[in-house]
Amino acid sequence: MESDNRENKYLRAKEKVANIKKFYTSLMFYVVFIAFLGWLNYYSNGWRYMWFLWAAFGWGIGIVFQGLKAFGWMPFMSKDWEERKIREFMDEEEQTRQRWK
Incomplete structure (x- = not known):
């Protein structure tokens, strides 16, 4: 579990560096x-x-806009926001499914 978390952090950091490089x-x-x-x-x-x-x-x-996104100044376009929304929609779907059982 810790190895997966470390790998995910590495991949996110690598993606952020790639976005900054692309911006420059x-x-x-x-x-x-x-x-x-x-x-x-x-x-x-x-x-x-x-x-x-x-x-x-x-x-x-x-x-x-590319710079704002690359440096994380747009909270509605960040990966954290995307992940939170995905989890939120998955939870809503699970709750709906459980109500119909």
């Missing part, structure tokens, strides 16, 4: 690509219309 990779690509789009915008029409900000804003929203 996405953030790096975001910065590089938005900088390129900014340069392209400036090269093509100066700063008369800064269309690259639309891409920065849209993609930025996704990056923010």
